[in-house]
Amino acid sequence: MCTRVLATPPALRGLPGFCRCRPSWLHNLKKTFEAKYGESPLFYACAPGRVNLIGEHIDYCGYSVLPMAIEQNIIAAVSVNNSGTIQLANTNPQYKDFTVSCFEDIVVDRDNPKWYYYFLCGVKGIQEKFGIAHLSGMLCVVNGTIPPSSGLSSSSALVCCAGLVTMEANQKSLSKVALAEICAKCERYIGTEGGGMDQSISFLAERGTAKLIEFQPLRATDVTLPDGALFVISNCCVEMNKAASSHFNIRVVECRIATKMLAQKRGLDSSRLLKLAEVQMALKVLHPEPYGREEICKVLDITSEQFSTELLSANTQHVTQFKLHQRAKHVYSEAARVLQFKKVCDSKPTGSIQLLGDLMNQSHASCRDLYECSCPELDQLVDICRKSGAVGSRLTGAGWGGCAVSMVPSETVESFLQAVREAYYLPDAHRAAMEKQSLFVSKPGGGAAVFLEE
Secondary structure, three states, rough: OEEEOOOOOOOOOOOOOEEOOOHHHHHHHHHHHHHHHOOOOOOEEEEEEEEEEOOOOOHHHOOOOEEEEEEEEEEEEEEOOOOEEEEEEEEEOOOEEEEOOOOOOOOOOOOOOOOOHHHHHHHHHHHHHHHOOOOOEEEEEEEOOOOOOOOOOOOHHHHHHHHHHHHOOOOOOOHHHHHHHHHHHHHHOOOOOOOOHHHHHHHHOOEEEEEEEEOOOOEEEEOOOOOOOEEEEEEOOOOOOOOOOHHHHHHHHHHHHHHHHHHHHOOOOOOOOHHHHHHHHHHHHOOOOOEEHHHHHHHHHOOOOHHHHHHOOHHHHOEEOOHHHHHHHHHHHHHHHHHHHHHHHHHOOOOOOHOOOOOOOHHHHHHHHOOOOOHHHHHHHHHHHHHHHOOOOEEEOOOOEEEEEEEEEEEHHHHHHHHHHHEEEOOOHHHHHHHHHEEEEEEOOEEEEEEEEO
């Protein structure tokens, strides 16, 4: 099967470095589509997953992060019609079909985060951006090669893919930056209060380079990774769905409240500030943990009702204690590590691989101890990776499960993989069954694209 990337709009198509899909993936997806709908797809869209090399839980605080796209992606086969419905199917039989009307408001049930609601986030985002009263009808089959709930951004890739699909089906055009910003906002329909890293790298990635992603305004800068080392992703096999739990949003809320408290204590207008990056110089005024609701309301001079509606998210209303000092300390130190990581990559000093490894190790310790977003299995896996020859190893993604990323000298990758396999995966039947999709070397991949079959 041959494919070609569509010619327009130029900001999204026809440029080198977009995600590539293996011919076998496309062939199987086309066959599934034809068997289900009795016709061939009109076009395909894909959006890659990502691994965050360093910069965890700081994008929603306004700080730069340093991810790269991976080969694994979400891909959709699509045809367009006048049926007045959008029919969604998935190649994975555990994910049920879903149909939605093009003439009714799209409703995303954040209390029931099914796979198709992530797709509908992307549809709804494009619909609202362009004010489309009646969407084009679509038949769609989705396939994914990103392990779900693994910290490699499978859900955001699905949202981004859906945004691309909807834009193409309704003959609209946007830049990569605009699409990334829309998809970051519309994923919040499902209840995830993210900061935009996942969507940004999914659209802005280029093959062969990691990216420093900066916000306000959104921009991406190439980061050339050092020669002589490869990045290995390993899944601890504990799944964590950000939208299905409150862990992630609690950290977002704690950082939001810490911003307000810092601003208030420094005499700033706290009503306009939501991100720690905006009050970085006020770090030293936080006091030991934890803060209770009453104390926060007193300092900010707000009512309990204002606290619940203005600062908390829907799934964090139950929280009564907030560890603001710990969370802020992680954010500020992690933001500094991101800039140090890029500086080492740019300047390539002697021992640069070891320097980068040290930063990754510091990042994991901060995530584990200050941000408390690791889990025993992740800590065990990171420790095994280091003992197996990784120069640096850390959790990647939201945490509480999912993956670790390790930097390994190129010449020892095979022995590293075997050692991790024997120490972590083979002793456990569940892990052993998942090992093939859970332990792999990753190189920087390309960004999202829409393309046709030739």
